[in-house]
Amino acid sequence: MPHYTGSCHCGAVKFEFDADEITQGLSCNCSFCERRAAIMLNPPVADADLKRTVDGDALSCYQFGNKVAKHYFCNRCGIYTFHESMRKPGWFRVNLGAVDGVDSFSLEREVFNGRELL
Numbered sequence: 001m002p003h004y005t006g007s008c009h010c011g012a013v014k015f016e017f018d019a020d021e022i023t024q025g026l027s028c029n030c031s032f033c034e035r036r037a038a039i040m041l042n043p044p045v046a047d048a049d050l051k052r053t054v055d056g057d058a059l060s061c062y063q064f065g066n067k068v069a070k071h072y073f074c075n076r077c078g079i080y081t082f083h084e085s086m087r088k089p090g091w092f093r094v095n096l097g098a099v100d101g102v103d104s105f106s107l108e109r110e111v112f113n114g115r116e117l118l
């Protein structure tokens with residue numbers, strides 16, 4: 001299984017995980033995801049399998065609506081790195097644009113209708 005590494009833009013938040021080769025991603029059309037326009041890891045990775053390395057207090061969390069999902073971002077460079085799923089708490093979707101060696105714009109993409117949920 002391939003090993004992936006990634007980071008925010010400034011490098012204060014780094015992460016690693018193992019996943020099947022990434023050939024597709026997921027976008028969501030809820031009010032938040034539409035604004036950030038990210039392409040996310042699909043399927044998600046389990047909390048225990050996402051290794052996170054954070055410099056000090058660089059990682060912040062944003063929540064809205066039913067406050068189940070946890071949207072993490074680097075508070076130094078502003079980049080969204082990963083979030084804990086609303087539909088599957090304990091599982092994380094990673095921002096594929098922040099993963100080394102993945103051309104996120106070239107991936108097949110499923111659009112999740114989150115607008116209907118939030």
Ligand SMILES: [Zn+2]
Pocket residue numbers: 008009010011012013074075076077078079
């Ligand atoms: Zn950063």
